[in-house]
């Protein structure tokens with residue numbers, strides 16, 4: 001676990017001393033957008049036109065942020081247009097690697113050993129954390145984006161003219177509602193589990209857990225009345241929540257100490273999680289071995305033995321009962 005400083009890898013855990021025991025997530029460094037005509041998107045540079053086989057996606061199957069991009073690649077039928085490399089679930093001294101492990105897909109572009117080589121290939125003096133997902137442009141030899149929330153927006157619409165499947169998960173009339181829910185879910189739930197798990201002060205942990213479970217109660221209330229977070233249509237907001245929920249009982253309850261309740265204990269959230277899991281192609285994007293191995297065996301400040309628990313067996317494939 002570490003980061004790049006002026007292009008040099010340094011092995012360092014997150015600094016929570018300077019933030020009073022709080023984990024603060026770093027802003028993503030590459031923020032350009034692939035667009036249908038190559039014009040600039042909301043941030044970054046222009047010149048990234050949607051084209052088949054021009055872009056390459058680097059992911060970890062363990063990572064909830066990278067998982068979003070894999071789900072959108074699947075939902076939008078982009079598998080033949082955008083290839084994927086999958087890192088090894090152990091994130092150790094050199095960070096993410098492509099070392100052999102069941103499910104790893106090597107880097108076909110650089111044959112890199114480590115993910116930090118992809119970052120320095122884009123910018124030789126890069127300073128920052130080496131995170132996944134990364135969307136690489138083979139034409140201009142650089143990283144387009146390492147921000148998952150923006151990569152899924154690109155996948156949602158930019159490739160529609162070059163063979164993507166139908167479907168809009170960020171429809172105009174629902175955008176404000178989706179943005180509001182995303183904001184709430186990001187701070188309290190998606191990142192909330194990390195704030196609890198990476199806290200190094202008791203009161204910081206307790207506040208994060210309390211915010212997390214208050215937020216889950218609120219989501220339970222929404223899902224008691226609505227099939228999906230914004231109503232009867234599944235949107236980006238649901239998929240962003242899904243990747244945290246699907247990891248919750250196997251990892252966040254134990255490893256991150258988010259154990260007031262399990263997702264399994266919430267009637268509506270649990271049914272909703274099963275429904276999403278059972279949607280076409282989705283379970284192929286969920287790899288519990290990578291998920292459990294990564295968290296339990298990579299965070300040695302939290303779990304120094306690196307022992308990966310055997311359970312729980314989670315019945316994601318049972319009937320979901322969501323017929324609201």
Ligand SMILES: N[C@@H](CCC(=O)N[C@@H](CS)C(=O)NCC(=O)O)C(=O)O
Pocket residue numbers: 001002027028060062063064065066129130131132133146147148149
């Ligand atoms: N803002 C990024 C966050 C991605 C992220 O934090 N990924 C984690 C894995 S779950 C990572 O690669 N962490 C490595 C590190 O922090 O050094 C996004 O949503 O794309």
